[in-house]
Amino acid sequence: METLHRILTLVVKDLQALLRDRQGRVLLVAPVIVQLLVFSTAATLEVKNNTLAVLDQDGGPESFELIQRFAQAEAFTHLLRLSSEADLRIAIDNQQALLALRFPPDFSRSVVAGRPVRVQAILDGRRSNSGQIALGYVQRILRGYLEDRNLAAGRISASEVNVRHWFNPNLDFVRHIIPSLVAIITTISTLVVTSLSVAREREQGTFDQLLVSPLTPGMIMIGKTVPAVLVAVVQGTVIVLAGIWVFGIPFQGAWLLLYSSMLVFILAVAGFGLLISSICATQQQAFLGVFSFMMPAVLLSGFPSPVENMPLWLQRIDWFNPLVHFIVIVKGVFLKDITSTQLAQSLWPLAVIAIITFTAANWSFRRRIG
Numbered sequence: 001m002e003t004l005h006r007i008l009t010l011v012v013k014d015l016q017a018l019l020r021d022r023q024g025r026v027l028l029v030a031p032v033i034v035q036l037l038v039f040s041t042a043a044t045l046e047v048k049n050n051t052l053a054v055l056d057q058d059g060g061p062e063s064f065e066l067i068q069r070f071a072q073a074e075a076f077t078h079l080l081r082l083s084s085e086a087d088l089r090i091a092i093d094n095q096q097a098l099l100a101l102r103f104p105p106d107f108s109r110s111v112v113a114g115r116p117v118r119v120q121a122i123l124d125g126r127r128s129n130s131g132q133i134a135l136g137y138v139q140r141i142l143r144g145y146l147e148d149r150n151l152a153a154g155r156i157s158a159s160e161v162n163v164r165h166w167f168n169p170n171l172d173f174v175r176h177i178i179p180s181l182v183a184i185i186t187t188i189s190t191l192v193v194t195s196l197s198v199a200r201e202r203e204q205g206t207f208d209q210l211l212v213s214p215l216t217p218g219m220i221m222i223g224k225t226v227p228a229v230l231v232a233v234v235q236g237t238v239i240v241l242a243g244i245w246v247f248g249i250p251f252q253g254a255w256l257l258l259y260s261s262m263l264v265f266i267l268a269v270a271g272f273g274l275l276i277s278s279i280c281a282t283q284q285q286a287f288l289g290v291f292s293f294m295m296p297a298v299l300l301s302g303f304p305s306p307v308e309n310m311p312l313w314l315q316r317i318d319w320f321n322p323l324v325h326f327i328v329i330v331k332g333v334f335l336k337d338i339t340s341t342q343l344a345q346s347l348w349p350l351a352v353i354a355i356i357t358f359t360a361a362n363w364s365f366r367r368r369i370g
Contacts, residue, residue, distance in 0.1 A: 006215055010223030014197055015230070032185055032235045036178075036242055047133045052076035053097035055088050060108025066145050070101075075137045092124055099123050099134045111149055167335040178243040179334040180303045183326045185239060186232040186262070187269050187297065191290045193228035194273030199286040217365040221358070224277075225270045232266045233259070243334070253333030257343055261333070264350045265326040271357025272322075278364035297321050302328075320356075325349045 052070055056063050071079045080097050082088050091097045102120040110117045121138060123131035168175045215223070240258070243249045276289035300310065301323035307315060318324055325346040332338030 003219065007219050007223050007226075010215060010220065011226045014224065014227040031188075032238055035185055036181060036239060047075045047098070047130050047137065049077045050075060050098040050130075050134060051078040051080050051096060052134075052138075053080040053082055053088060053091040053100035055082040055085070055100065055102040057105045058103045058107040062108040062111040062149075063103045066103075066142065069141050069145055070138070073137060073141060075134055088122065092122055095124060095126070097124075098127060099131055099138065101138065111146070114150065117146070174243075174247050175249050175335060176331075178239065178247055178249055179330045180301075180327050182236050182239045182243075182262075182330050183265070183301070183323050184298060184303070186236045186266060187323060188290075188294065189235050190228045190232045190266050190269040191273045191276070191294060193231055194224055194270050195276040195280065195286040195290050196283050197224050197227070198274070198277035199280050199283045202281055203283060218362060221274055221362060221365065224274065225267070228270050228273065229263070229266050232269075233262065236262055249334060251333075252335060252337040254337075257338065257340065258330065258333045261326065261329045261343060261347055261350070264347060264354060265322055265329075268322040268350045268354040268357065271354050271361055274361035275357055275364060278361050297323050300324070319349065320353055322350055322353055 054067055054070070056067065067079070070076055080091060082091060082100070088100050088102065092100055100122040102122070104118060104120075107117055107119070109115075119142060121135055123135060125131070240251075244251050272293060273290070276293065277286060280286040280289050298304075300307070300314070300318045300321055303323070307318060307324060310318065328346045329338065329343055332342060
């Protein structure tokens with residue numbers, strides 16, 4: 001009981017340090033709101049409001065109709081008509097258009113006769129990812145146009161694959177990014193609170209007072225972890241509720257599974273934060289340590305690109321990245337009602353990471369104290 005009282009005293013002291021002034025309270029809330037708005041609206045892999053350049057060497061009604069379909073697409077709000085191959089080269093060289101299409105002289109005749117048609121697409125390789133996505137839109141519009149023409153002419157269209165997207169039928173990018181933000185933003189807050197807490201104590205000269213107090217290194221670690229857990233859970237809850245009530249993402253899973261896995265995840269991240277704080281002597285060093293961990297952790301988390309695309313040796317190292325496992329969990333809980341058995345496959349690595357990082361942080365604390 002006395003041990004619990006000592007830990008609670010340290011927790012209250014750290015929470016007061018975080019919340020005692022208005023600036024500190026704003027820094028805990030404002031970044032979450034700003035990042036939620038920015039990431040959900042601007043950080044998207046969708047292609048919108050781009051310019052499509054067209055070189056129509058056919059000039060027939062069929063090519064004109066297809067070009068109008070391209071112009072009505074949300075991905076291409078600007079249509080740049082070209083008159084020569086030189087204009088096409090200039091449009092791509094000067095980045096006036098993301099993608100250029102060249103209709104051959106026999107395009108309309110081929111469509112009327114039901115023969116295979118060819119349309120050349122020239123992409124800007126400097127924006128390869130956006131170009132490939134835009135090309136997918138072009139191919140889909142072209143395929144739909146040809147199917148409509150075949151249907152109107154009574155011709156049988158070639159066989160096709162009927163695509164259905166489970167868990168996200170309309171491929172709404174918000175459903176991908178908001179659940180991932182639960183993991184990313186809670187990671188940032190947990191790392192900052194845990195790593196800067198001990199560094200701040202060292203700079204202010206109060207850390208030595210903690211060491212001569214009845215608190216053991218283990219109790220100090222617990223006392224520094226609890227405020228970070230509370231802050232991260234609150235921030236994670238704000239993002240989850242915003243995803244449900246503001247962005248309209250259906251929550252399919254169980255709240256108990258979400259918060260139990262979130263707690264284990266935060267502890268795993270807090271272990272890294274404590275390990276950073278045990279190494280760093282100043283807040284500036286702690287900031288650099290957080291940045292050095294955060295950037296590769298997010299980039300290798302599977303959020304911007306699939307983990308399977310990475311080399312095998314990097315995938316093995318990435319197993320120790322808590323974000324890799326929690327993003328799978330939070331997306332599963334949000335979008336497909338993940339079962340407890342499926343959740344356990346990603347939850348036990350988080351528990352292992354938490355044990356390893358807390359053990360390493362405790363060893364580092366004792367070593368520096370000694």
